[in-house]
């Protein structure tokens with residue numbers, strides 16, 4: 001019988017799936033580090049989010065442990081190197097928030113195009129600024145998607161449904177071209193993308209190669225009055241260069257869910273009326289949480305056969 005310890009709060013559907021598959025699931029979502037060290041030897045799998053720390057000190061007591069399932073993406077709280085040495089499989093669920101993040105990106109683009117957040121905040125201040133709030137349509141505009149993986153593809157597909165032209169750029173385009181074709185987008189090199197877009201959204205991981213990949217030289221290549229979205233990771237768009245591009249009018253508006261400094265982003269950026277900000281809520285939906293829990297539950301069931 002497979003014994004599973006759920007040590008952080010996860011959506012109940014994942015627990016249900018594990019139980020229906022005949023696994024014994026113990027919910028101890030407030031377990032302390034000391035308690036975990038005492039009980040971990042009794043489990044075949046641990047399901048966690050970011051609160052529980054599976055350090056080498058804990059894992060060396062986990063004689064029976066065969067799998068760790070992180071309901072979510074980041075694995076920083078797990079000693080993955082030690083886990084691998086011990087032959088413990090580690091699962092996560094990067095596919096879960098994909099639609100949720102893509103919907104936020106579309107919402108951010110609509111908010112910039114139609115001044116929705118400015119309209120809302122001025123009305124709440126008792127102002128009726130109808131004439132100042134003339135916007136633009138997304139339909140017919142060109143969106144550049146940099147990084148055409150899970151989220152980039154989903155954003156591209158939704159943008160096409162809104163009548164946008166989509167240009168995609170990815171270092172692994174040879175493997176992704178069929179997805180570009182499937183949604184009626186075009187794959188281009190980065191310089192062509194930068195020169196032709198009205199909106200740009202980045203969906204690459206933060207790596208040394210992608211840090212500040214949108215900076216002063218890239219803004220220089222764009223048309224005047226472009227709109228920029230970063231709902232990937234802070235630092236992919238260079239915030240100092242973005243401020244300069246907003247000052248010069250090169251960038252008409254920016255929408256940010258992620259920042260170089262979290263949770264205290266640069267107020268000089270956040271306070272601007274033409275910058276729409278959200279506090280890293282890209283993956284924050286009920287559906288994404290349910291997905292995190294059910295996807296890792298299904299991976300565990302498959303693993304234990």
Ligand SMILES: NC(=O)c1ccc[n+]([C@@H]2O[C@H](COP(=O)([O-])OP(=O)(O)OC[C@H]3O[C@@H](n4cnc5c(N)ncnc54)[C@H](O)[C@@H]3O)[C@@H](O)[C@H]2O)c1
Pocket residue numbers: 094097101146147148149150151152169170171172203204205206209210231232233257258280281282283284
């Ligand atoms: N805002 C949020 O809360 C939130 C939630 C989930 C994911 N994210 C972020 O979204 C981003 C994309 O996630 P995903 O699940 O789509 O990842 P993914 O791995 O499916 O796709 C990333 C794509 O970027 C491409 N890429 C890597 N380096 C590149 C480069 N130098 N130039 C061009 N393309 C490059 C890869 O080839 C890949 O196709 C990540 O940064 C992730 O951290 C943010």
